[in-house]
Amino acid sequence: MLLATASPLMFFEIATPRRDSSGPAASMSNSEPSTPTGDDQGREQARLVAAMARGEKSALSALYDSLSRPLYSLAYRVVNDSAEAQDIIQEVFLQLWQKAGTYDSSRGSVFGWAATLTRNRSIDRVRMRKRRAELLAESAPDLQPASPSGDLDSSASLWVQEKATAVRSALGQLAPEQQKAIELAFFSGLTQLEIAAKLNEPLGTIKARIRRGLLKLKETLPTRL
């Protein structure tokens, strides 16, 4: 599926640094030279944001179609509540709409921007909603790749699903303790100390695991999914 549907995967071309041609992404790209690349997808996202800055609502609609699913999934993963996740997504897209003029593609991809906004708002919600003690007790991320749900037949869902598969695969290549540290760091909203306490490890060990895990993830994730 990954090789057959190339266009949605190219979104991440701008999100991750380009590696050398030895990776799977290179072979994918070489096998389908006529397929739109990740660079094209990234430029398309940036173009939509630029159009939004000019007040074009159709651009917002198109961007929503592309990003709502992974962003909603992220919000839901953090807050574990559908209504709250919807509120977060609404806030994020309205912020993207209003702040579109400030987007600078040289500072990162549209997806990176939107995902960061979604994660931060989700974590803020969780922190407001729960006391720290509850957070420590309840935020045990599911490290197993979850089964996809929803409408997998739509093209938007398809490309997101394929990218998600690639990310999960990359996470799966990490040592289990690195995986856990990365997941907690991203989804839980815990501090370094809280992560160390939760995993019952020294703080230095946790820092090292996050560093090694993220660097490996950066190397493993194909630049062209």
Add this chain to the structure above:
Amino acid sequence: MITERQEELAALHAFGLLEGAERTEFESQLATNAELRALVASLAETAALTALSAPQIDPPAALKERIMSAASATVPATDKVAPFPILKFAPWAIAAGLALAATWLGTQNFSLRTENASLRTERQLAETAYKMAKNQLSERSFLAEQMITDLGNKLRKSEDLARLKVTALASLAGNTKEAQVIAVWDPEQQTGLLTMEKLPPINDSQDYQIWVVDPAYKDPVNGGVFHVSADGKIAIPFKPDQPIALPAAFAISLEKKGGVAKAEGTIVLLGK
């Protein structure tokens, strides 16, 4: 060159896990290290991809409509500058500028008045404090002066006393055995004081005459005459006719009325 420590901080920064001193330290490094900034951007993108590991769920269909409707009520910040009819709005802009200037000046005026009143109050308080301090200083100065004067007087008295020559005169005549006579001599003032009790009264044709014996003179120097009352008490100052350098002795003789230039009568009292 990026160190392992910088890599670690960059990774933590990508997950928003840096706090306090670590964050401050890292952000100061970021400001001056382009290579580090590039690494942070790259790791942030990778970290964002972690979002895709969450189970994928489609949002409710109504959400898009809700968002699009909410977006209709707001206007995005535009990145282009709309043409602006300057001339049309120039008078309004000038009026607004004048209004702002007037408001600013009014505010400044009020501020300066307040500041002036405050300074005046401060000055009054300072003056009051100065007067109080001055009064206290004057009082203390007066007291000090008094103390100095008193001490000076005491010292002077002590010096005077030390300077004075005090002599008890002894009776040389049979009728003055009970007489008590003290002569006090102040060499500086060249004056003396005789205090006498139980000195026998004498008839009106006679006087007691005071003599001061000074080796500088061949004869005793006349100190004057006096007459005692019936009770025999008298305190009489005396001043010799000649300057006395060394009062070797004081004497009282009984002389004819008005005294004599050179002692002739009986010496009734003598003291050295």
